Amino acid sequence: MASVERQHGRQLRRYLAARLRNAAADAPDLMQEVFLRLLRLEDHESIRNPQAYLYTIASHVLQQHALKQAHAPQLAATAEMAFEFSPVAEVDPATEVATEQAFEVIDRSLQAISPRAHLTLVLSRCHGMPLQEIAGRLGVSRAQVKKYLAKALIHVRDHLREIDQEQP
Known part of the structure; x- marks a missing residue:
């Protein structure tokens, strides 16, 4: 596991930061989430291409992060609209x-x-x-x-x- 982080950690940080644009401060948290998900996997030896697997996990984490970010302001906006009317x-x-x-x-x-x-x-x-x-x-x-x-x-x-x- 540590070898995966050493080999791909820097590239993964850049990948996450580039896709987060204005929220690059979230990159360390998302990176941690990627590695936590990787740690939850019981059979690391079954992964044929660790880099591809890592980036697949990162894509899923980014997608969930984007949904959460889009979801939170919408809830606040809905509440504000209710009070405006x-x-x-x-x-x-x-x-x-x-x-x-x-x-x-x-x-x-x-x-x-x-x-x-x-x-x-x-x-x-x-x-x-x-x-x-x-x-x-x-x-x-x-x-x-x-x-x-x-x-x-x-x-x-x-x-x-x-x-x-x-x-x-």
Whole structure:
């Protein structure tokens, strides 16, 4: 394992830093994640090409990092949009609390779906982004984006039905 780091560590750092662009400070953390994943592998001898395997892991780590980075601002933006559209006039405090709790419940509910499905829902419904553009951003087909969106919408619908049934 140490030999893999000695042989490919410097190149891997450059690879990660180049793909992170503005977030190059995340490169050491991602590099650590790559090597942790490599350590979790039980049979290192079965790897025919350690460099290719290492870069495959790095690509997956970068993709997950990009999804997390794209996912976090979208959640914050969704919350900000919800508060922007709340009326400024006198609001019944009980209604305001109930609305805030409903948003929290929906947000927790959305955590149960895949990050890609959640991001697709936010980009499509909150930002009005076309499905083809979302597909390009996620690196998947338009048909897959439609599946993500359908999954997210069904999840939200079912969750809202459960909430309605729980209320007296």
